[in-house]
Amino acid sequence: MNSLLAELTAAGRRPKETALRSLRETGKKGVGCFPIYVPEEIIHAAGLLPIGLWGGQTEFKQADKYLQSFCCSIMRANVELGIKGVYKDLAAVIITAYCDTLRAVLNNWPAAVPGLKAIPMVYPQNRLEPAALEYMLEKFRTLQKELESISGIEATPDRLADSLALYEKYRAGMREFTQLARSHPLTVDVRLRHNVVKAAYYMDKAVYTEKLLALNQWLASLPEEKGGIPVIVTGLLAEPESFLALFAENGLFFAGDDLAQESRQFRVAARPDGSPLERIARRFLDLRGCTFFCDPLKTRGELLIQMARDTGAQGIVVCMYKFCDPEEFDYPVYKEEIEAAGLPLLYLEIEQRMDGVEQLRTRIQSFAETLRS
Amino acid sequence: MFLGVDIGSSSSKAALIDKNGGLIGSQVINQGTGTDAARDIAAILLAAAGVKRQEILYSVVTGYGRMIYRDADAQVTEISCHGLGVARTLPAVRTIIDIGGQDAKVIRLDGEGRVVNFGMNEKCAAGTGRFLEVMARVLGREITALSALAAQSTRPVQISSVCTVFAESEVISQLAAGAAPADVARGAHLSVAARVAGMCGRTGVAPQVAMTGGVALNRDLVDAMAIELGVGIQVPPAPQIMGALGAAYYAQAKYARRPA
Numbered sequence: 001m002n003s004l005l006a007e008l009t010a011a012g013r014r015p016k017e018t019a020l021r022s023l024r025e026t027g028k029k030g031v032g033c034f035p036i037y038v039p040e041e042i043i044h045a046a047g048l049l050p051i052g053l054w055g056g057q058t059e060f061k062q063a064d065k066y067l068q069s070f071c072c073s074i075m076r077a078n079v080e081l082g083i084k085g086v087y088k089d090l091a092a093v094i095i096t097a098y099c100d101t102l103r104a105v106l107n108n109w110p111a112a113v114p115g116l117k118a119i120p121m122v123y124p125q126n127r128l129e130p131a132a133l134e135y136m137l138e139k140f141r142t143l144q145k146e147l148e149s150i151s152g153i154e155a156t157p158d159r160l161a162d163s164l165a166l167y168e169k170y171r172a173g174m175r176e177f178t179q180l181a182r183s184h185p186l187t188v189d190v191r192l193r194h195n196v197v198k199a200a201y202y203m204d205k206a207v208y209t210e211k212l213l214a215l216n217q218w219l220a221s222l223p224e225e226k227g228g229i230p231v232i233v234t235g236l237l238a239e240p241e242s243f244l245a246l247f248a249e250n251g252l253f254f255a256g257d258d259l260a261q262e263s264r265q266f267r268v269a270a271r272p273d274g275s276p277l278e279r280i281a282r283r284f285l286d287l288r289g290c291t292f293f294c295d296p297l298k299t300r301g302e303l304l305i306q307m308a309r310d311t312g313a314q315g316i317v318v319c320m321y322k323f324c325d326p327e328e329f330d331y332p333v334y335k336e337e338i339e340a341a342g343l344p345l346l347y348l349e350i351e352q353r354m355d356g357v358e359q360l361r362t363r364i365q366s367f368a369e370t371l372r373s
Numbered sequence: 374m375f376l377g378v379d380i381g382s383s384s385s386k387a388a389l390i391d392k393n394g395g396l397i398g399s400q401v402i403n404q405g406t407g408t409d410a411a412r413d414i415a416a417i418l419l420a421a422a423g424v425k426r427q428e429i430l431y432s433v434v435t436g437y438g439r440m441i442y443r444d445a446d447a448q449v450t451e452i453s454c455h456g457l458g459v460a461r462t463l464p465a466v467r468t469i470i471d472i473g474g475q476d477a478k479v480i481r482l483d484g485e486g487r488v489v490n491f492g493m494n495e496k497c498a499a500g501t502g503r504f505l506e507v508m509a510r511v512l513g514r515e516i517t518a519l520s521a522l523a524a525q526s527t528r529p530v531q532i533s534s535v536c537t538v539f540a541e542s543e544v545i546s547q548l549a550a551g552a553a554p555a556d557v558a559r560g561a562h563l564s565v566a567a568r569v570a571g572m573c574g575r576t577g578v579a580p581q582v583a584m585t586g587g588v589a590l591n592r593d594l595v596d597a598m599a600i601e602l603g604v605g606i607q608v609p610p611a612p613q614i615m616g617a618l619g620a621a622y623y624a625q626a627k628y629a630r631r632p633a
Binding site: 344347349358359361362363365366369370373 | 437440449450451452453476487488489490491493495575
């Protein structure tokens, strides 16, 4: 395997180890970023290292004091890991308010993890109103001050512009990588693809982007590969690896993704005009088809159908994260549209920690058999 | 000859067909994956049919235990196998309801017998054969006696718990309060039918409809299912072997397509 592909895959597979190494090598203080979206550029401009907090494989013992069993296991894992001290090397965490569970976590965090400062980040839901930008800028300024007080470094307009430029380079690289993964499904199978994308959450973006672009260059030099059945995957995230292995086992690969943890993070580029803070804010306002932002036009189905048509995908796989209410609310709407478009649709309910995948194996294998017949 | 083996969670099935697709023989043993029956079912069928192993040109295994079965040439999911088995047996069927030991499936077929959509129950046992096993145990009956018992019902009880464990407690309470066993048995069938009908709502139901799997031998449950869906339901002869039969047809097709 190519050394960069191996390195980034390993980095994505071992979040804690990668994050600790990044903190050590950069000498920066770390700021944990709860799902779904956080303006990492502001954290970066304030001289801090953003670290993604996307749950993990842990048993729930203490988190259940604060969250009911019907809360999603990513949030329960984050609280559990916080209580256990796994985040002790972070200077703060940013907790967003995209769903009811996140709001509950935000409220309970001071009691559950008293030693780790939580900074709230609330986004406007009605993003089509002009006031949404003003609201967002105000929230970003508040966040900026909080972050500056942690690092002692002012996130000046110049620093913000530099950070935004770096992140735009990173996002363009990610978009290119997902395209190259589509044209090289044998070299970059679904597990490698996922881990390369995920590694970005735990590495300094400048270091990561440099490696990613070199990896892209190498992939682009390889002849295109044919093999397997292309599908589009949608949902909050698609892991663990034992789950992804079922796709590889059955000859399915991701022609594209609409995962909140993956392409939704980088599929929208910043607009060219405006101040750095405005450009960062507008990128959030420009994101369409994401369940975590109100989308009155309900564009997700149309987006998925278009993605399938553009990429030649033969079907769409829904990775419904158990107890993710926002994702569940969207499903009936886009299911009807996708079926009307004549695209095969597979619904899978998943969690990060799954002790058995036999039922999922049967569903994925049956779907593959259906697509092949 | 071609062999199909279906290793389920609670029973093992095998079917043998000739080169023209004609059924030579079949076997059903009510022991599933991990048991001796799962290992021996093919040998038992071959011995009963007087066929030597070397006469089998190709074999396919399906079912929950397919991944650990080592004696087949290929493995195919039970969804595809039930689809093919029914498509060849009852060609006009477009919707299959397969209720097995630990899961329930709704399979939609197109006009050429290909699977175009399917749904499965989630991890819980509600709406599956396991639920009926629990009910039979509470009633002190064999599972095969549930149908005749339920047919005597005059006032079926309502089982409101979705969870099998809670439903068991609920049924014990109802029996303690004087509910007739026949009414409880019928209530259990209505509960399974309602649960599976919910799954049918996701995949859609197109006539004709057939039921497969061991639970399809329960006539009262088939009737309850037909009432719940508002359509007639056919039961193929030997509904338990539809998966194994489909596997045998897959074996035949795979043999024909094998590389020269």
